[in-house]
Amino acid sequence: MAVRIDRDKCMYCGACTSVCPFLALELRETYVHVHEDKCKECGICVKACPVGAISLPRGDTQ
């Protein structure tokens, strides 16, 4: 499992990719690619996102 990114909300701004401690999120030109094998669902990116586009599969932030 890994975080989910709502592509309709995502501004592909790179706030989440910048704080991901595991390099699990990678900014591409018009979306954020999630490396599911690297994501530890720590929830840091969920807080960092300026528009609330990221959620944990469990639906909470921790």
Added chain:
Amino acid sequence: MKYDREWDVIVVGAGPAGIKAGEELAKRGLKTLVIDRKQEIGAPKRCGEGLSMRWIKISGLEPEPIWARQYINGAILISPKGKKIVIDTDKLGKGSGYIIERKMFEKFLAANAIRAGAKFMLKANVYDLVMEDDYVKGVRVNYMGDDLELRAKIVVAADGVDSRIGRMAGLNTTLPLTEMDSGFQYEMAGVELLDPNKMELYFGNEVAPRGYVWVFPKGKDVANVGIGINGANEKTARYYLDKWIEENWDRFKNASVIEINAGGIPVTKPVDEFVGNGIMLTGDAARMVNPIHGGGMGTALEAAGMLADVAKEAIASGDVSKEKLKKFQDMWMEKHGEEFAKILKVRHFFERLNDEQLEAIADMALKGGLTPDVLVDLGHGKGLVEVAKALLKASPAAAKLVWEFIKG
């Protein structure tokens, strides 16, 4: 478009840091390629577009009509309760500048770089580094669907707040959540501005926790209306900005949006290591951002000359080791290390103030206990002792905070 496979320097990232580095490297006779994943330089912008005259001059530029949108001669600081402190920077003789059109600015800079001999490759995502014997020897890039391996004597990571390239090379560029501001902005037309030549900055823990709301004029009724809040906040930057706009609806009732922007702003200290074997970090990637307001264009531009001098010397000597390239970090730290450490201290002080204490500072400023001069100097890491003293007088409850600050 055809591209050579071998370069003296490959710069990853065509933002202000990378474009200007490209120009300075090319000017020194180095065969330079600047790569960006975006298909258009300068867009989408992730920026409030404020650039002071000081940085424009340091970068060897003059304000050009195609990118210098609005002359700014000061700021209006607004306290949580709405008290306004007006700073006239023309009168002070420092701090004036422009709200620029960033896309045009970056394209203008890129054209200069190209005239100096640099080449650009767009819609090209660098996904890996070529590493040999512990040295960075080039990049692997996907250029419009094709995977290419490009080699260079030095790779410059100007890849912005993400700073992934540095991490690929083994440098620690991890950015803690509490040291990144989460930013969100609407560019709007039809806004009622307090003064079209002044930046408006709104403070308060309800307005923007550990940050501020800004209104940066780009014309008589056009403005970047944005917010930066501490990354660790439970609610989003967008939530706080929408709330603020609603609470100030009178000024926005005839306005609407022409662009939406978001982004992360590193408000932290510079990275511990700017360089490794065959690699140099610059701009946001090296966290060269003024941590009090998050402005990073100026330092990103300024660093290019230092970077290019060091790169040229290293390539000429055939030694691009970390030890050799470290001179870049030494030069930058010599210039800004102490200043930026002080500015970070100012930030940490202000981050801890509650609304009552912020209000007390505003009162002091209005009564003349804190001059505009001191307030502007805070942005350069000076004057904190004056503010702390004023706060101590105005709000005895703040004594503990001040004491802790003086001790630390």
